[in-house]
Amino acid sequence: MQTDYDVTIIGGGIVGLAQAWMASRRGLSVLLLDRTDVPVGASVRNFGMIWPIGQPIGQRYDTAMRSRNFWLELSEQGVIEAEACGSIHLAHREDELAVLEELSSSNQYPTKMLTAEETVRRSPLANPSGLLAGMYSETELRVDPRTASLKLSQWLDTQDKVTCKYSTPVVRVEAPLVHTAFGDRFSAPRIVICSGSDLQTLYADVLQSSGLKLCKLQMLKTASQANLPRNTPHLASGLTLRHYTAFEHCQSLAALQQRIADETPELDRFGIHVMASAFPSGQVILGDSHEYDQDITPFDKQEIDDLMLRELRKVITLSDWTITERWHGIYAKHPTLAIFEQELDDGVHAFVGPGGAGMTMSFGLAQNAWDRWM
Known part of the structure; x- marks a missing residue:
């Protein structure tokens, strides 16, 4: 079993999936870990609206429109179906x-x-x-929220650079290592925490005082x-x-x-x-x-x-x-940020809290992050 990767992503909702995809597009080997067997959080409990019209003109709107293009790219590849419904x-x-x-x-x-x-x-x-x-x-798109994240994770898992491990809770991070509840350890020089609404398990001191x-x-x-x-x-x-x-x-x-x-x-x-x-x-x-x-x-x-x-x-x-x-x-x-980002330790990044715009913004936000990190 491979235990060393370029990047470990913790969290398999749409934010973590976007991180994994954008990292793999840069040629990095990626391990994505999530505690449940399929996505069950906010990524599947929404309208399925890709909603650029809700974002203010400027960087946020531009990010939403780039995310929209990524959804259409996935649709063209047959990974998911994205309808340009407006x-x-x-x-x-x-x-x-x-x-x-x-x-x-x-x-x-x-x-x-x-x-x-x-x-x-x-x-x-x-x-x-x-x-x-x-x-x-x-500009608005429709995707099926109940299947889009699952189909994306299944597709990513078939790509050469990505390994997705579900039902694998991470209980501790000691960079460059992450420790799972089952005693497994995985190593990567960069770790991205995409823990969704769980602000208690990893780096609780930072996340709970972040304004989220x-x-x-x-x-x-x-x-x-x-x-x-x-x-x-x-x-x-x-x-x-x-x-x-x-x-x-x-x-x-x-x-x-x-x-x-x-x-x-x-x-x-x-x-x-x-x-x-x-x-x-x-x-x-x-x-x-x-x-x-x-x-x-x-x-x-x-x-x-x-x-x-x-x-x-x-x-x-x-x-x-x-x-x-x-x-x-x-x-x-977060009350003011498109997403909360912070370097928690050397090579460990928090990437949490796009609010109700996760489906709309995650691909573009992840692309922005990797543009800065590489």
């Missing part, structure tokens, strides 16, 4: 329309304002009742919808405009935020904004909410699900509102 932000209130028009008129993003009629033609899920307009963006916060989100999946076109765009509501940093510089945003705080403070209390992602099966993933740190419990709140469904019914229409699955995910997020 997205539509829906405006059912005048203040929502004002924010969307302000962003679109800046000409910084490849967006187009649609009339209500054009919006419904592009997406039969858009609720026409009270619909004022939509903002279409061409844990975020819990609740999500839903519907029964299959009748006659849903395959490439239906992702949908986002006016509530979403207060969540993504792409909109934070819009002068019209403050009025929207104040109106929501006045009319529906319960949405702010649970960090609720609603979105929908339709899949070829006809099922639609719905969400989501955001609870942080001490507010997180193992138990999901029916109140949150009810609030999400209440708001979703205002902005989308479904032929069948039956909910077939409910779940929650937990991710780590």
